[in-house]
Amino acid sequence: MPSCATAAPMWWPPSAVNKTELLNRAAQTAGERTLLARALDRLEQAQRGVPACTAFLSGAEQEAVERLLSAAGRPRHLFSGGFPDAERKVCAFLPDWQEEDGWEPPFTALRCRWRAGESLTHRDLLGAVLGQGLEREKVGDILVRPDSCDLLVMRELAPYLLQNLDSAGRVRLKTEEISLEGIEPPQVTGKTVRDTVSTPRLDAVLSSGFSIARGKAADLISAGKVELNHRPCVKPDRAVAQGDVITCRGLGKCVLRELGGLSKKGRTMLVLERYL
Numbered sequence: 259m260p261s262c263a264t265a266a267p268m269w270w271p272p273s274a275v276n277k278t279e280l281l282n283r284a285a286q287t288a289g290e291r292t293l294l295a296r297a298l299d300r301l302e303q304a305q306r307g308v309p310a311c312t313a314f315l316s317g318a319e320q321e322a323v324e325r326l327l328s329a330a331g332r333p334r335h336l337f338s339g340g341f342p343d344a345e346r347k348v349c350a351f352l353p354d355w356q357e358e359d360g361w362e363p364p365f366t367a368l369r370c371r372w373r374a375g376e377s378l379t380h381r382d383l384l385g386a387v388l389g390q391g392l393e394r395e396k397v398g399d400i401l402v403r404p405d406s407c408d409l410l411v412m413r414e415l416a417p418y419l420l421q422n423l424d425s426a427g428r429v430r431l432k433t434e435e436i437s438l439e440g441i442e443p444p445q446v447t448g449k450t451v452r453d454t455v456s457t458p459r460l461d462a463v464l465s466s467g468f469s470i471a472r473g474k475a476a477d478l479i480s481a482g483k484v485e486l487n488h489r490p491c492v493k494p495d496r497a498v499a500q501g502d503v504i505t506c507r508g509l510g511k512c513v514l515r516e517l518g519g520l521s522k523k524g525r526t527m528l529v530l531e532r533y534l
Contacts (some may be wrong), residue, residue: 275358304351
């Protein structure tokens, strides 16, 4: 479940100047600076011998925290979202005395069930949870199946949700707590797309990955509906590289698995994995 435990830090204790320098190096936006300042506070707590942890982080937020930790000399930490392929994860900072296998996650799993024949989406369930007055950072992945879902939430919220999360829209829910080992991620199916593009820029690759016209792909990007490596990108001409993750609201996600050489017609060959 956990990942990314690393070596002890080389920069402790930090001065106020060092903190400012770290934030200047790692933060790319004002929002990231606030996030990373909170992460530094948690890191300081761990260095005083008290285990500390962030809330759930999106992919982009995890990347920002990784930049901070790299700038800080790779202090001991781990990322976990409750199961191996989790997208939203917390970052735990480990005191010197704590071993990775002794770390206790600050979150738990709830299972919501509904009657066969009824249908709920990720959006429906997220709306039902946030409608309880919770912040998004308190909620991890929501794993939706045809008649149930597994929901990762910070542990302190579980009693409230067990008592109050009884519906999503007009669909009645039965909610119970389960162990993290009992989580059942839905089966992920993918489609391999092999194509060529005139140039490996975002609009061209998006067009190939989702089988849409390049003009429509450019419009979706300009409208702010596309993320590149978990970050919003509104530049259709942004260059993409092998391993990049492209997400489009309403269409899904694809990963650029291979970026090859040129075809006989001078076009760039690529292999994409589209998640269905």
